[in-house]
Amino acid sequence: MxxxxxxxxxxxxxxxxxxxxxxxxxxxxxxxxxxxxxxxxxxxxxxxxxxxxxxxxxxxxxxxxxxxxxxxxxxxxxxxxxxxxxxxxxxxxxxxxxxxxxxxxxxxxxxxxxxxxxxxxxxxxxxxxxxxxxxxxxxxxxxxxxxxxxxxxxxxxxxxxxxxxxxxxxxxxxxxxxxxCSLPPEESHESDKRLEEILRLDRAIEQGGLKGILSRPLQTLRYVERIVQLYKEDNPHDAGLPRAYIDAAQIFIANGDLARGKVMMERAVAGWVVSGGDDCTQVMENKPFIYEPSKHPLFGYNDTWRTAVGDVPADLNENDFEDWLWRRDKPKPAHPSGTVSPLRNRTPFPSFQELPDDKGIDPRYFGQPNEEGVYEQTRHWCFLGEIVNHFTERRLQLELKDVAGRMAHLIYVTVQLEGELGAALAETGHTVAVLYAKLTKYAQIVPASLDALLTLSDEFEELASVQEGTRMCHGCGKKGTSMQWCGRCLTFWYCSKACQEMGWKNKGHKNICRLVKDADFLGLMKLNSAEFSGKVRFHLGTSGA
Known part of the structure; x- marks a missing residue:
């Protein structure tokens, strides 16, 4: 060296x-x-x-x-x-x-x-x-x-x-x-807008966390794609570009798409080799996943986009390859003439999973922010769902199947909308069309029973807290100042490798480790009911009106 x-x-x-x-x-x-x-x-x-x-x-x-x-x-x-x-x-x-x-x-x-x-x-x-x-x-x-x-x-x-x-x-x-810093005012203003948009999209990805990657993979991927585009416009050599590629790789791998995950991992590692050398931590940690992306900790969560490592196409030109890589799925013709039926176009008619959320920054439907930082809507969209079940319990409630064939859970219709739609139309086999539908983040599903969640809350308060520099070992229960935390959840502490193995095998940490590092669980644990400055949404940590 x-x-x-x-x-x-x-x-x-x-x-x-x-x-x-x-x-x-x-x-x-x-x-x-x-x-x-x-x-x-x-x-x-x-x-x-x-x-x-x-x-x-x-x-x-x-x-x-x-x-x-x-x-x-x-x-x-x-x-x-x-x-x-x-x-x-x-x-x-x-x-x-x-x-x-x-x-x-x-x-x-x-x-x-x-x-x-x-x-x-x-x-x-x-x-x-x-x-x-x-x-x-x-x-x-x-x-x-x-x-x-x-x-x-x-x-x-x-x-x-x-x-x-x-x-x-x-x-x-x-x-x-x-x-x-010396650009003419107009050019400096355009550069500032790009940099501020990168920060907003970065925050949206960070706040979405693992749940965003799994429940909203396409939207999260569009955030990353937009970040890459902005970096290339502002400074194609920016050291933040590999971070965007690793975000894309993790989205693909978490959803079972090993082919695209491999390509994105290659791009991230290549960028880190330039900015830090082939012996830097980022390269050493991520290079093995180029060859075996299935070894990545996020693999196995979901298989919605399942592909094999060898499924990378070799016969596409550069533009078509980028379309494939970023899952820019073009509408498939459903007519003998080869024309595309408008309702089959998944951009204006997205599935439930593909709906924008209420942040209003999805680059598919919103352009660049205006002077007030508000993203202006640039296109129409409409959610379509076939009614597979309906019932009334104070409010009309509909269970829908979306254009992807997946269940959209329950949509609760307001009294006003119920009157506009007419309960008589709510029949199995009919289709609901909702213009500009968005997903809100006031509800979430936690993969644990309520009793298990309350028990974990008790343990969390005792084992994950630090009192005057003193921590408690999850394995043996001893207290001390020199301990190491679990490398996965970064929450529970252990005084030795033997204690960590005890906690993993005998004290249930194997079953709760993934839940403990969940952003929503941690947000609930830290939510102070008495300190209210505005509503919060899942994923906890974001604020809104």
Whole structure:
């Protein structure tokens, strides 16, 4: 593995308006590892500030003089009166995040060279801690020309210009003048709209969680497809693109589609190889699923879209392949002439599972957000369901079969609509048509009996909580401060591998692990009835009117 001193592709020199920076001394091809560096000092990310300052000062004072000089030459935007405050100010200004191989025990660190790389919102390189080799690495996201400055992105996800500028000014004390921040107002506005839409769609996918993947796979896939499209329009080299592909892979694998899951996994891994190297955690964890996607933890939940790994078509052109990959199913002709009957088109006439929800951001039916952030409807749609059962119990209730042949459970019709429809028309074999039907999220099915759910709630309160740093082992019941949690549900704690096996085999964790990590169950556990600022919906955590 290259070090920071061998085969350097850059020089550190003054950059106008930025102080020191990295300048490419040769052309650097996309995916090249530019930097691979050990840390100079480390410190805990959380804890008592006085203790953190003491930890930092002790390490700095123990450094050889040349390394102390390197540390003290780093930027510091915070005022200080003592050496300890000076050290702490430097750390607050330029430190970088690290963690262990399991993604736990987050900490901060100082690196002699990595901490000097300047920021750009349209960065050409990706920084990151590689826990597998315990080095901080920087990789070229695209080809970098000789004499071009090498830049990374200091923040998390790329947000609109106003937000980026405010955070950069507050946290790092500078105003960014990169290409993205210097666009003409109209172009900057269009870029901001794309970036804000990515964030909204990301939140919708995250809030949907596993239930969204399983119960609304096509809609969730359309969210991901739109994110990929937006990234390609705004910055095709964005390091967030592999995350979108892995979301798509998980949607397919969870619903039994191993062929498409394999292709999406290949795209995600290829992106992470570019941004983090073939030894980074994301590549090491996900590359095996390219060859055996059925080994993925999400496989087996559903088989709605079942395909085999070898079902990837080999005779399609690029456009047709993308149509196949994203399940852009074209309406199938049902007439000898080859024309498509309008009612067989599943976009304007979706099945129950394919209906948009009440967030109003489904890209099939809504365009880009307006100035108020509201997605404007761009097309009509209508839900069709054949009545297979009906009864009246204060309200007319209908059980329907949708265009996919699946049961749509019960639709409860309001008194007003009941009068408009006429109860006499509610006969088995008749069809209900509902314009602009949407799914709301005030009800959900939990895969457990009520008694089991209440029992789990009792255990959750005792075993998943942390009291003054002390946790309880689910296996033996002992309390302590040094424990590891279940790697699947990230909720129950164990003091040893033997206790984890005991909890799994003898104390029922095998049967409840999947439920414990369910977003709706966790949301119910954390729902505070007395703190009401607006209705919530399943998936819990989203708010609405």
């Amino acid at each position: 290259p070090s920071t001193t061998d085969n350097k592709m850059y020089v550190i020199q003054d950059v106008p308006g930025k102080g020191k920076g990295f300048i490419a001394s040769q052309k650097i091809p996309m995916g090249t590892r530019i930097l691979c560096e050990e840390h100079l000092i480390t410190f805990p990310e959380t804890g008592n500030e006085a203790d953190i300052k003491t930890t930092i000062a002790r390490q700095v004072n123990a450094l050889p003089q040349d390394q102390q000089d390197m540390f003290l030459s780093m930027p510091n935007i915070h005022p200080y009166k003592t050496d300890t405050e000076r050290y702490f100010g430097i750390v607050r200004t330029v430190s970088l995040p690290i963690e262990d191989a399991k993604g736990q025990n987050p900490a901060g660190a100082i690196f002699v060279e990595a901490c000097r790389i300047n920021h750009a919102c349209d960065n050409n390189a990706q920084k990151g801690w590689n826990a597998n080799i315990e080095r901080f690495t920087v990789h070229a996201l695209r080809d970098i020309e000789k004499d071009e400055e090498i830049t990374v992105y200091y923040l998390g996800k790329v947000t609109k210009r106003e937000t980026r500028q405010a955070v950069l000014k507050e946290r790092f004390g500078f105003v960014c003048t990169c290409r993205l």
